[in-house]
Amino acid sequence: MFIRDLNGNEYFLQGVINHEQELNGDERIDIEIEYTDINSEFLIKQDDLKMWIILFEGKEYRIISSKQTGFGDKYRISVTAVLYMLDWLNSHRVYERIDASLTVTEAFNIVFNDTPFTYSTVNPSPSNRFEGIGEGETRLEIFKTFIDRYGYEFKIVGNVVYLYNQIGNDANFEYRYKVNTQDIEKEVDASEMWTYARGYGNYSDDDSDTDVVDKAKLKREYTSPLEKIIGERREAPPIRDGRITHKETMDANLEKLVDESVQISFTADIYDMSQQGYDYQHAVIGDRVF
Template sequence: MVFIRDLEGEEYFLQGVINHEQELNGDERIDIDIEYTDMNSEFLDKQDDLKMWIILFEGKEYRIISSKQTGFGDKYQISVTAVLYILDWLNTSRIYQRIDESLTVTEAFNIVFNDTPFTYSTVESAPSNSFEGIGEGETRLEIFKTFIDRYGYEFKIVGNVVYLYNQIGNDANFEYRYKVNAQNIEKEVDASEMWTYARGYGNYSDDDSDTDVVEKAKLKREYTSPLAKIIGIREAPPIRDGRVTQQATMDANLKKIVDESVQISFTADIYDMSQQGYDYQHAVLGDRVFLVDERIGLDTEIRVVKITRNFSSTGQILDLEITFGSGNMGDQYGSNLSTAAKDIADLIQGRKSLPFQALDIISKSMVTKIQNTTSEIIYDTNGQHFMDKKNNNNIMTMNSSGLLLSTDGGKTAKTAITAEGIVANTITTGALLTQNVNVIGKDALMYMNGDQFVAYDKNSLSRTTIKPSGITIIRPDGAEYIVNGYLKMDLEIQKNPLRYHTVEFDGRVNLTKESSHQYFEYFYTSHKARYLSISYAASWDAENSTESGEVELLIQEFGNKTGENRTVKQLISVSKSANETHGNIQIDLGVPTYEPLQCYLKFRRVGGSSTDKACIRSTRIYMRG
């Protein structure tokens, strides 16, 4: 069944023929003509403008982005177009800062998915890549499109998780043949915008609008295809982008425009073999299959790059059309995401949520997928086969030797569990209870158990320990460097003299007769540790007429941008017979903010006569913790 959800969260049954379209690395959308029927009247009587409503189909959510009402019979119908919710969300959220740097895969896709209700999982790695001019008001979807193109990824969406692969789909060893399970096979070559030559202009400012880009561009590049020798020069529209400053970036863009300008595609209407009980219903996006039509000399392995399906209200497939492409065509479908701005309750009862938000989203998505699957069990000499009724390509086989997983109808499979143990390659998410499991590295130089991770260097005393309380690092010589996240070393602060005429300096100490606070030093630093320590030595001048008195030391912050400058005072008892009195003032500055911190050091005489002198010097100023 298909449901529709209004803006207040109420859900209704939806009746209508559903046209579902999905492209490789592209849009996933639904088109429905919603007729005014008894079933649909439940929500149409309340609201006939369905924009921004949600359609729920096959366990996914689609946002309605356009609707058109027309007369139909005695009533009316509403034609709506809805796109996959995650794609619509990413297309309406923007990144405003400009990014010019080399990014790892994690750094890049964190830009897209941080602070969103979605996450991603990198199934296969890719090298770092350099980017120029990313952001600057682009939508997250536009940036995502750029990243998958540059890293060479293909993606698959399950729930709120985007999985990134080098190539999705399976080597299906499956054949679509004219008059057997396919008809109306067509080959289309579009060379109306075929280019063999392109120019690019970059590294210029848009401030000087009176000067032509061709003149002011500091970066000028050209690319000519080898095909130009055969069919001549066919010039592509030039690239004009002042944000591009690197030659390699411009060359890659020019080559891509020219090399991908010829569009080749095959389409075919497919018979739904599931109605005849065939155990391989149809290919999925990215599958490598064989397409055969002797009439046009076609017999080749080819990829599925687009699938269009029409469903009845009861979920029966009415029509199925698949678009295929060669290897180059797969590149042509590199990232066909539509960016309209530019172009138009517990997961499982008794289980705790995973501690990391990203894994929590992945887990929920997988649980949703399982809950939305209806399976059937088949027994044969090889064991039990658990098959997804909606897609018989998804099979789990279990027998006394172990458990196998397959996504291509059993043609190939991954071993998940045998008598020897669990194969980690088949684990995509979950929680390991480390109090019951030890993870040990090669030569036992790294292990994880309970709530800590420890790594050793076999050639020194170096050791790193990570625990919930923080990280501890032991240097190669055995000395502690960081303990529970705190540096053991002190951060020294450079102090500077600041004396008025009321303060004397005898080359060692500062002296004053004043009973009001007098400047003698200041320092500049930043709030980069929790505790500020000032060590001092105070004394009563030997020439004083009285035997003893007190020196008051004042530390006074200035220039705090909040306007709340902090002060700390300490009264120090001194006498002529005691020589110097040493001490330390430690100030708790709170959690480090790394904001600028600057303070005056002042002192004054307390007690004695008006001719007596109080003496002081700072011996050390530092931060720690």
């Protein structure tokens, strides 16, 4: 592991590291840096490490916060660093307003043109209509909007973002309690569970005095089979989007709104058993496992 100062000088770095990564979300590392002989090479010159770059597992992370505490007759610095690409996109903005129907290439060119980064579209996706993109939004905010609307999951390798319909693999290995995992927890949140939703589309915003229900040319409904099991209807907030003109698109949005309203999550402590002769590697982000 290395650390790079603001002048481009690199040093060996020793520290205890915690790496956090979310699917289509943030990626950060937290490191405890003690005043060792190796770390003193740069700490003796500068103890405020903010904006320095940490090189870890082939990626660059920018230090955005640090805390210095006494440790014996020396001191320890706790730093938080975020993936450099995400930090860069979050600190550069698009100021003009964009109202247009955009292909995938046109959309992500808005994010990555005139940046140190690029992207590769692994799986295609149809065009989408956008209103009010930009207007001072960060490139990262716009990037996340496009990821959501085009239904992509992304993987970052070096300075390239790869766009997939789904990352990871359908792995054929298992996680078993007290074998390679423990503390398994399942949580179900039905506080905003819906069984029914309505959608209104294909209308113009010019006529602001007319109710959407009246002016929408596209009106669709979706009812979940779970409604019969629960025994009563739970109505979701309606989808009101004049940009949606095809019933297939509206139906897909309604079904997603209802079917994903029950949040089911699993957490567990997972162990890499490869050193004990286990035949498979541990799962990486995006993998589907048993």
